[in-house]
Amino acid sequence: MNIILLGPPGAGKGTQARHLVETRGMVQLSTGDMLREAKDSGTEMGNRVAEVMAKGELVTDEIVIGLIREKLEQGAEGGFIFDGFPRTLAQADALGELLAEKGEHLDFVVELQVDDETLVQRIVNRAEEARAAGQPVRADDNEESVRIRLMEYYKKTSPLIGYYHAKGGLRPVDGLADIGDVTASIEAVLA
Numbered sequence: 001m002n003i004i005l006l007g008p009p010g011a012g013k014g015t016q017a018r019h020l021v022e023t024r025g026m027v028q029l030s031t032g033d034m035l036r037e038a039k040d041s042g043t044e045m046g047n048r049v050a051e052v053m054a055k056g057e058l059v060t061d062e063i064v065i066g067l068i069r070e071k072l073e074q075g076a077e078g079g080f081i082f083d084g085f086p087r088t089l090a091q092a093d094a095l096g097e098l099l100a101e102k103g104e105h106l107d108f109v110v111e112l113q114v115d116d117e118t119l120v121q122r123i124v125n126r127a128e129e130a131r132a133a134g135q136p137v138r139a140d141d142n143e144e145s146v147r148i149r150l151m152e153y154y155k156k157t158s159p160l161i162g163y164y165h166a167k168g169g170l171r172p173v174d175g176l177a178d179i180g181d182v183t184a185s186i187e188a189v190l191a
């Protein structure tokens with residue numbers, strides 16, 4: 001089974017993806033994590049994306065589609081969870097084509113629904129908790145970048161809701177519920 005977790009930054013996509021990895025043996029493909037790895041590697045591509053990410057803007061479709069293409073080559077017995085990808089209509093089209101080339105398809109697109117002020121607060125808290133624990137804080141986990149990330153989401157990613165609604169398979173889930181209840185709602189979709 002292949003699924004997308006769709007939702008704005010701070011909606012809980014990463015948390016829910018990790019749960020599905022543990023319980024269902026699925027493979028999480030987070031383009032954000034891949035880009036952060038590339039950034040830390042100090043390669044030319046890494047340096048190019050670092051600045052864009054820190055601002056909260058989207059990196060080019062070409063880069064993220066390339067990253068996903070490589071990972072899909074490796075296959076996943078339990079299926080893939082796409083976390084933070086696709087974020088544009090071009091990426092969504094590319095994903096459909098890449099899966100079709102492998103004789104695969106998307107089963108569900110789980111849309112985590114949340115409200116903006118909760119998101120900003122969650123992300124600002126995440127940064128404060130990391131700072132207090134002496135852990136690294138994401139360069140884009142500050143209020144200014146979060147507002148830009150939200151705007152990028154509404155401009156470029158939210159059209160995917162209509163896109164997947166039209167294709168079928170869109171499943172809205174209340175992302176403001178307790179983490180365990182969100183998990184249960186997602187399990188109910190996948191059951």
Ligand code: AMP
Pocket residue numbers: 009031032033035052053054056057058059060061064083084085086087088091140149
């Ligand atoms: P995330 O960890 O998913 O919040 O992603 C962090 C940042 O990485 C985003 O704000 C973008 O700058 C970049 N990014 C992650 N995934 C994508 C994507 N699919 N398309 C474009 N940029 C992305």
